[in-house]
Amino acid sequence: MRPYAAVFAASLIALAPVAGAQSPPPPPRPHxxxxxxxxxxxxxxxxxxxxAAMRLWPHAFSLEDGTRNxxxxxxxxxxxxxxxxxxRLFEWDGDRWEINFFGHGLMGSELYLRARQCQHGFAASLAFTAAGSVLWEYGVEVWNSRPSVxxxxxxxxxxxxxxxxxxVTWELAASLSPTVRGIVRAVVDPFGELERALGTPC
Structure with missing residues (x-):
């Protein structure tokens, strides 16, 4: 065998595993x-x-007195x-500051987070959260208390x-191992993880 033929054959043998190997699948497209x-x-x-409010505070959130409602x-x-x-700050409506600060902050974060996970930007997610707040104050809680600034x-x-x-924490968890990622995301977004396990796309 001539030298150049031997080099060519050796090159084919060396490249065969690379050519036969399957390229990694492309990352899934965002929904x-x-x-x-x-x-x-x-x-x-x-x-x-x-x-939950009707169960915890039945008198304050009762719907049984139609005239009062x-x-x-x-x-x-x-x-x-x-x-x-x-x-005091966060007590402008007479409620305890812990309820106003943590309760309403976490409620808003649930609305905001879900919008962000479904591919909406900061402004749209903020507007969605504000709309949810107005709906709660003027559509749900309004039967028992006056809306609060x-x-x-x-x-x-x-x-x-x-x-x-x-x-941000939920997104950064994508780089972790599957087990750790599942734990972190379940802690950060338990309701969302349950919904996605049931088949929601985002």
């Missing part, structure tokens, strides 16, 4: 943006909160939201702050 999943998630969240509704739509600047402002703002931290 299209969706509002259906965040809306369904948010609706379930508000309904769940309403039921309608009176609250009339006041809510005829007067501005509650705001008492003489009270504190809640209307902090739910979207605190929700965006906490929600963005949760979203």
């Amino acid at each position: 299209a943006s969706s509002w259906l999943v965040p809306i369904l998630h948010g609706s379930g969240l508000l309904l769940g909160q309403r039921v 309608l009176d609250h509704l009339a006041v809510a739509y005829s007067q501005p939201p509650v705001f008492d600047p003489r009270r 504190n809640d209307l402002l902090w739910t979207p703002l605190g929700g965006a702050l906490i929600g963005e931290l949760r979203f």
Whole structure:
């Protein structure tokens, strides 16, 4: 065999495993943006909160006194939201600051995070969270209490702050091993992970 033929044959033998090896599959394409999943998630969240509030504070959140409930509704739509600047920060509506700060902040972060995971940007997710806050104040809680400036402002703002931290952590977990990734994401977004396990696309 001539020298150049031997070199050519050796090159083919050396390249054979590379040519035969399958290239790694391309990364999955991100799903299209969706509002259906965040809306369904948010609706379930508000309904769940309403039921929980009726269980924990039956007198304050009762719907059994129709006249009283309608009176609250009339006041809510005829007067501005509650705001008492003489009270401490996050207690402008008379509720304890822990409920306003943590409760409404976490509620907002659930709405914000779900929108971000479904391919929506910061502004759209913030607007979605603000809409959810208005719906809660003027559509769900309105039957028992007057809407609050504190809640209307902090739910979207605190929700965006906490929600963005949760979203970044959830995304960074993609680089971890499957087991660790599953644990981190379950801690950061337990409801979302359950919904995705049941088949939601985002």
